[in-house]
Each structure stands twice: as structure tokens, then as C-alpha cells.
Amino acid sequence: MDALFSDFADAQREGNGNKLAQTISPAHSDEKLRAIWKSCNAHSVKDVLKHHIHNSSSGKNRLPQEEVKGWVEVFFCYWKAIDDILAVQDSATNGKASHSSWTTVYESWKDLLSALHRGYLSNGFEAWTIPCLYVAGKHLRVFAIKADRERNSNASFDSAAAANFEDDFNPESEQNQKLEDCARQLNRVFNLCLSDRAPIDESRKWGIYYVINLLFKTYFKLNSATLSKNVLKALSAGKGDMPPLIAFPKSQQVTFNYYEGVLHFLEENYVEAERHLTEAWNLCHKGAMANKELILTYLIPCHLLTTHTLPSQKLLEPYPRLQRLFAPLAQCIKKGELHAFDLALQDGEDEFVKRRIYLTLERGRDIALRNLLRKVFIAGGFEEAKEEGAKPVRRSRVSIAEFAAAISLGSQETIDNDEVECLLANMIYKNLMKGYISRERGMVVLSKNGAFPGTGV
Amino acid sequence: MGPTWQPVPPPPGTSNTMAAPYPAPAYTPVQVRQTFGQPYPTTSQPSPPYAFGLYPPHSITPTASYTNPPPATMNPAPAPAQEMEPPKKKVDWPISVRHYVQRSFLPANMDPTVTREEMEAKLKETITQANIKDLMFSVDWSTMSLPQEMIREERERSRKLPQEMRQLHIPDNMSPTRPVAYSPPYANSGSKKRKSSDLSESAPWRAGNGGGRLEDRVSFTSDRGQQQQSAQEPAAPATTSAKSKFQKQLEKRQKRFDGGYKSTYRSPSPPPSTGPVVGTCQDLEKRYLRLTAPPIPSKVRPEPVLRQALEHVKRKWKSEQNYNYACDQFKSIRQDLTVQLIRNEFTVEVYEIHARIALEKGDIGEYNQCQTQLKALYQRGLKGRETEFKAYRILYFIYSANRTALNDVLADLTPAEKKDAAIKHALDVRSALALGNYHRFFRLYNDTPKMGAYLMDMFVVRERLAALCNICKAYLPSVPLRFVTEELYFESDSEAAQFILDHAGREVLVEKDDGDVIVKTREACRPFEAARAAAFGRIDIKGQI
Amino acid sequence: MASTQNKSDSKSEAKQQPEQQQPTEQKKAAALEEDDEFEDFPVDDWAAEETEAAADKTAQHLWEESWDDDDTSDDFSAQLKEELKKVESSKKR
Secondary structure: HHHHHHHHHHHHOOHHHHHHHHOOOOOHHHHHHHOOOOOOOOHHHHHHHHHHHOOOOOOHHOHHHHHHHHHHHHHHHHHHHHHHHHHHHHHHOOOOOOOHHHHHHHHHHHHHHHHHHHHHHOOOOHHOOHHHHHHHHHHHHHHHHHHHHHHHHOOHHHHHHHOOOOOOHHHHHHHHHHHHHHHHHHHHHHHHHOOOOHHHOOHHHHHHHHHHHHHHHHHHHOHHHHHHHHHHHHHOOHHHOOOHHOOHHHHHHHHHHHHHHHHHHHOOOOOOHHHHHHHHHOOOOOHHHHHHHHHHHHHHHHHHHHEEEOOOOOHHHHOOHHHHHHHHHHHHHHHHOHHHHHHHHHHOOHHHOOOOOOHHHOHHHHHHHHHHHHHHHHHHOOOOOOOOOOOHHHHHHHEEHHHHHHHHOOOOOOHHHHHHHHHHHHHHHOOOOOOOEEEEOEEEEEEOOOOOOOOOO | OOOOOOOOOOHHHHHOOOOOOOOOOOOOHHHHHHHOOOOOOOOOOOOOOOOOOOOOOOOOOOHHOOOOOHHHHHHHOHHHHEEEOOOOOEEEOOOHHHHHHHHHOOHHHHOOOOOOHHHHHHHHHHHHHHHOOOOOOOOOOOOOOOHHHHHHHHHHHHHOOHHHHHHHHHOOOOOOOOOOOOOOOOOOOOOOOOOOOOOOOOOOOOOOOOOOHHHHHHOOOOOOOOOOOOOOOOOOOOOOOOHHHHHHHHHHHHHHHHOOOOOOOOOOOOOOOOOOOOOOOOOOOOOOOOOOOOOOOOHOOHHHHHHHHHHHHHHHHHOOOOHHHHHHHHHHHHHHHHHHOOOOOHHHHHHHHHHHHHHHOOOEEEEEHHHHHHHHHHHHHOOHHHHHHHHHHHHHHHOOOOOHHHHHHHHHHOOOHHHHHHHHHHHHHHHHOOOOOHHHHHHHHHOOOOOHHHHHHHHHHHHHHHHHHHHHHHEEEEEEEHHHHHHHHOOHHHHHOOOOOOOHHHEEEEEEEEEEOEEEEEHHHHHHHHHHHHHHHHHOOEEEO | OHHHHHHHHHHHHHHHHHHHHOHOOOOOOOOOOOOOOOOOOOOOOOOOHHHOOOOOOOOOHHEEEEEOOOOOOOOOHHHHHHOOOOOOOOHHH
């Protein structure tokens, strides 16, 4: 306890938010937590805390009475939460029954977050202390996940039915009860930061992106992208008096750009997605390999659809997993091997689906098809020159039968000409190929200047 | 100048529908299938035994359940109509009273020594008195003693009363019991064994549709599981007759004794009641009422009765096709299952059948509710037609363009499920649309297993428009009408022509000298684009690059 | 496919039985795995030189065109040419 409050006193004197936040972290060694917990008992704890916090400052730095009160509440909650955490851990190690569970840990940690929240609203906590909110919010999320997992492993989902008497609820949302509650708590913190009207250099607005990133993480786990959109809406509504994103630490910029990029990706806004993901990629710490890999996981499918470009060998090299994921597809697209593309997509299906990129990659088939048709076109060679020395012109009339032969290549299924025409019509409709189909003559008449736009022929 | 086109009669040159090259029509247009999102069509069927119009469904206030005379225990098999009788004087209760009623029935506040019947009687008495005295809005209901507390106090006091008076408080279950044969007036005489024809073959509502693939759509599949033949199920124990005069006098006296209703609020909660409610109601038919308080056992049907009720509603559905009636009955069966926490394969069956009927009648709200529950039930390992309903789910997400959900479904499919015919069909539909392969899409549409076509009907128009956009941009200078008819699986040239007229105007169709009709593609591009954009409307599929 | 799926339910039911033993062991894939979450950076901020953009000045070489005109000697290209020739000759006949 003495050590804890000597750190507290230092942090207060220095105005060091991160140091202060460490004093309410649950991520300390077992011994340290146990020492804190043992240094007082339920009867004496408030008095002990009051004494310590009161004495942690002096002279003109002395904490105002209100603030002392606020911190006493915060540390009281902290002490109770430690009690619960130790109890859960003990019962896990020695198998004894315990009064505590991750649910009780979650609840007592939520009390801590609420005490902090009150501290800002009524006890005059200053903005430099917001890293405390980070620590509290971050661990609330961790405890929520543990509580849900624990409950799902032993409980049934009958409680909702029993409480409502009706069957118009979704049993699945029961599984994330605490995490959903956690999202609500984080949303309160978000508003606490967003609504601060203090001058910007003393404003809690500096906490906003950290909290948003926590919220994104939570909503993603809840599989609720729409809720993330609401956060973005609230953010842009209050953007006027907000410092620009670029003024925030790079860790927050990168994380925010990543999530915003993936959100756009999931909504099939590939252009926006690419913009944010590229920004995240550029700013990312070069050593953060796992995060870089995640950024590329979405950036590569984006590039395929927006600019029809593929990752180079050099780009994939440092990431064996990405190589395994994308290299076979990229190879098929390049060669226009349609059937092999289908097989490669099938091979990777589980992994693609798990990463939410299957539906995007599937559309890469258009590019593979375009490349195949392009090969047919090139193989057609040139028209016989009408006059001496004229620029050679490619044969621009290609029969459906030729395209059909190419499309069927490698596949066991025979594809009838109507379906081939359908695929060609798609290419034309999507501007991947220029020209028109003459149904009467059973051929495609391709444009003489740029039959396959952007590919040099 | 082209020929003039009449919108309704078949355009010239198209009147000879091409019977020969076509298999049986992809579907027979049934009026109800075009009513998605609209209020249910009122059927011309004869009215059900009880008229729905009298009681607005789903919006019943507690009034209906609690101002009636103390219910069923006094009367083993009340006719439904009687039980539903609306209160004589309808009073709009203040919200505080409703909360009071709810609070009374909170599991945490229940007292095992006090029966629901007693509570109800007490509640009724309390509230009626307050109403008579015009105190409904002035009484502080939030601190009012709960009925069970009042009853306990009464018992305390009654202990001081003479012995013979106390006997009136003998609990209901101590009274002599006498099994009562249950035979509702509408039940068939004799055994109610299911006929093999039940809903699985040649149901009357399936006949007359020309057979063909429609059969797959309305495959009201045969039942699994044995039906418990429990028509002669003994009724709940008969109980003492209605509240005796003595008892009423006693209560009156007690009221005088404690000076009205201001008994002190007791904070310690009585021990919570144990387990879910177990129903005793024997009615085959039961109106659905949304519950706002814990259910009363006498109004909840146990599983054997629910099994009969399901057979009953299926029979009625078969013969009367009254969806409002069927839906209401299904909802009350579902509710009885829910409150009793009955989660077994019978539960699955109930939801599956309701889902199919709702799908057929375009009641997407109920359909989705059933699907949500089914998903959870299957996840518990309960057996049913899981693959059939997963396939519907996929088709529905295609319709609603719910990409996230589609991805989730894909992620959850097992390799075995992917091989299932219905699921494979739905997945093929998905990928055909994703790749713009309308040719394959319409062949799949024509060959949809089970009732999936009801779902595909929901997006086939917009996909036809999308395909026409493709065709009109890619083909020059024209395509034969017959080509459109065949590619987009219209039933006839005239149907295709009508579709084109409706969306692109008459200028784009031209009858050639040889009598063939062609579609002028260049001219049709713009109107079809506009129609396509409108059809995809709110659920616009973004990011088509 | 078409021939089997329209058959009566009794048939497909029998076939489905073994498949339906599985739902309990179904993979739960709805949410991304824990290890797929974007990680907290060990440090809050870093200098521009530490960023990926600075580390790789040759960013333009990270992406390449999706078609390949140089390599036409592979099996697939050869096969394709073969097929096209066949179409050509059948047309002439």
C-alpha cells in the first residue's frame, strides 16, 4: 500500500497520467496485488485510503478536498476489485469454491470505472489523468469477455425466456451479455470525453481516439459494425472543436485508421477502405508485424478491386501466412486461369471466410476472366494490313466459340454459349472489356482503341 | 413506327405462348405471394369459430387477464370464448398499477405458500376496490403491499379466528380431486389419430395449382416424432367451488380490521419460486395474448396438450387456410412452450411449421422470429430440418443484401451441409449473383428445392432488371424477345414483353416484318438502369466496381 | 443435383440423418479469433523514421499489374493456343 501511494504521489506531483494509471492497474504481479489487498481490511480500508491520499500531496500542490474524496472512492473500488480478482484466481488454482467469479470481477471493475467517471464529473479530476480511463476501460473489456465465457460454459440461455415470457428475443445476444454492457460503459466514457467543453489543452477530448478504438474493438467482437458507424457519426458531429487525428499519438492514428478502413471494407466501400488502410499501413510502426499483416489482409483484396493490382512477391515475402493466403489466387488471376482460380478460392475458403475477405476475393474472378479474354484477343493476332506501312490493327471480331473454348479450359463442366455470352455481357457492363455482342452473328465486336481498358491493348 | 402495344392483353406477335419448349411453368402466380411487406390479405374463408376482430391481437393490457373472475381452477374446462370475455367495465389502468401487478409476479417476490389463484383474487380485489373508491391514481402503488404479503397477513390474523372459519383456507390441492374427461366440443369423436394424409400429401390448398414445382414450395413436410395420444388426458384436479360467501365475509372483516390496504411494506423478499411454470390448461385452442406478468398455470397448456393443439391447428390450416387464425394459434403454442421452457424436438417442429406457413403467406416478421429461435434450437443439438432452414436463411440474406450475415452463415457451414441439396442450391444462387451470372441464376430459380422459391420471388424482379441492364449494354443493336424470355425464365413471351413494357416503355419493343419481336437494346439501357436502381432501392448493393 | 433435390422429403430426410449428428460440434466462426485482434502497440508514439512508409521507400514496387504479357510459354498459355486453333479449324470446316 505504501509503495502504491508513493507512486500515486509521484504521479500527482509530476502530472504524469500514465504513471497514475499504473496505480489502478490490475495487471500487476500476484504478490503485489495480494500485498495491497492485505494491507487493510473491509472496516479500515476507507480510513487508510483517506489517510494515504491526503498525505500524498502537500503545500501548494495539495489536492483539493473534493478530489481526495474522489480518489478515495476510486481506490476503494480498486481494493474491492482486487479482492474479487484474487478470489477467482485462487479458486482456479486450488479448485476451491469461491464467492467470486469473473462476473463479480466485472461488476466490481465496473464500479471502479463509474467512480472515475464521477471523479471527472463532480470531483474535479483533471484531464491529464485520462490514462486512468484507458486502463479502467481496457480491463473492463477483458473482464467482460472472461465473464461471458465463464457464464456460457456453465449456464443455459433460459434466463431470457423466463424473464420475458416471450420468444421474440435473440438467444445469441445472451452470450455476450457482459461485453454488451461493457460497450455501453465505454460509450459513456466516449461521451465523457466528447462533451468536455474545457479549453483544448486541458480537455478530455484527448482521450477520444483511445476510447473509440476500444469501442471499435468491442463492437467488432460483438459483430456489430453498425454500432461502430454510430460512433463515427457522433465523432464527426463533434469534429469542429476536436484536435485533428494527426495530432494524436501514432498508435491511436494507426488503430483508428485500421478499424475505419475495415468498416468501409465490410460495407463494400472499397475506395474509402483503401484510403484508410493505406494510411494505417504508412504510419504503422515498421516493427509491428502482426498489425501490419492484419492491415494487408484487407488492403490486398481492396487493391484487387479498386486498382486491379496484385501484391508483389516483395510485399508478401515477410508474411508467410499472407503468402499462403494470396499467392495462389494472385497467380491464377495473372495467368487468367479461370478454373484454377475457382479451385484456389475453394481451397482457401475457410480461411477467407473467417477473415471476412471471401466475398471480396470472389469478385477477383472478374479480373481473372478479363485476363483470360485478353489472352484470347491477343492470340487473335492482327488484321491483314489494308495498305502498306499502316499501323497494324488487332483482329477485333472474336467468335463466341473462341471465348467459350477459353472459358471451359481446364473445367470438367461444359459451359453453353448462352452462359458464355452472359459472362461476356458482364465484362462489357463492368467496363472491363469494350465492345458489343452481336447475337445474330455469334461474335463479339471489340473496340479498336482499347478493347481491355487500362491494360495496354 | 412500331406497332401499338396494349398493356394488358398480350402484345401482337407474342400471344402464342411457347408452350412447347417450356417445362411446366416455374410457378403459378398466387396472389398472396405478392404481398410481402403488406398487411395480410383478408381471406374470403369462413370466419373462425371465434372472431378475431373483437380483440385486437397482440395489444392486450393486463386488464384482460386480471379483472376477470378468478379463473380456471374453479372450472376444469372452460370454453375459450367464455374465458376471453372482456371485462364488463373497461378501465385504463395507470402505469403504476401495471407495475404493481408485474412486481407481484416477479419470481423473487413469489411465495410458495400462496397460490397464483389466491394472488389473482387478492389483486383483483385490491384493484377493484381502489377503482371503486376512485383511488387508482392517488394510491402509491409502488409501496403498496403485494397480494402475497396481504394474504400472509390475513393468515396470521385468521389464526386468531375460530377453527371452523380457518378451514376455509385449506389449500386448493387438498380438496377432493376428480378426474374430468376432457372433450372439447370441436374435437372429433373418438381417437384423434393422425391421418397419413396430414399436410404431407395432396393437401387441398396445394391442389389446383397445377402440380409441378410448386409442390416443392409448399412441402409441408410430414411430421417426425410420435404423437402422444392423450385426448383423454385427465384434467387438472378439480378444486373447491368458487369463493364461498364465508370467505368473502372473512375478507371483508379483515379489511375492516387492518383499515384498508395500507399494510406495511415488507422488504425481505420471499424465497423465489422454483423452476418454470407447469401448465394445466387443456384447451386445444387458445388466443395469443402478450404476457406482461408471469403466466398462470391454469392458462398454460402442458406439452401433451400442445401436441394435440398443433395437430388441431394444422388440420384447421389445411381446411380453412386462415392465416390470421393459424398465426395466432402458433404464437400461443410458442408462448406456452417458452414459459414452460420446453425445448425439444417438438419445439423445433412447431417453429418449423410456423416458419413455413409464414413464409408461404409472406409474413416475414413471424418467419424471421421463428428462424431466430430455430437457429438457437439447432445449436443446442436438437434435430429438425436444419439444412432446409439454413438454406432459407441464406436466400433471405441474399434478398436483404446482408453481407455480414452471409459471411457468418458461410463460416458456420460444415462440409456435410455444403453438400446438402437445398444449401448447395442457395450457395449457388449466392455465387451466381455475386458474379453477375444471371444465366445460371435463372436456371437455379427454376429449380428451387422446397419453399425457397417464396424467398427467391422476393428478389427475382430486381435481378431481372439487373440482367436486362447487362444485356442492353452488351448487345447491339437488338436481341430477340424470345432470348429475353428464355434467359430470364419468363413464362411466356407475353410475360416478358409485359415486363419490358412496364419498365422501359413501348418504344423499345419492335415487331419485325417476319413477326418476330425484338428489343432495341440501346434505347432500353437508360430506363432499365433507372428501374434497377429503384428496385434495389434501400438495400442498394454498394461498391459494384 | 436437380434430380435428387425434388424428391419426396422422406428420401432426403433419410439421407440427412447422418449429417444432422453434427451441429453440436459445429465451429463457432461468427466472431474473429482472439489472435486476430489488432494488437495494442507497445509504445504510444514513434518518429516518422520508424514508420512503415519511411522504412520502404520503394512502395511503388509493392503492387504490380494483374496481367502478365511476358510469360506466354507456360502450360496454360500453350493449352489455350491449342484450344483456339481447334475452334478455328472447326469453323473452317
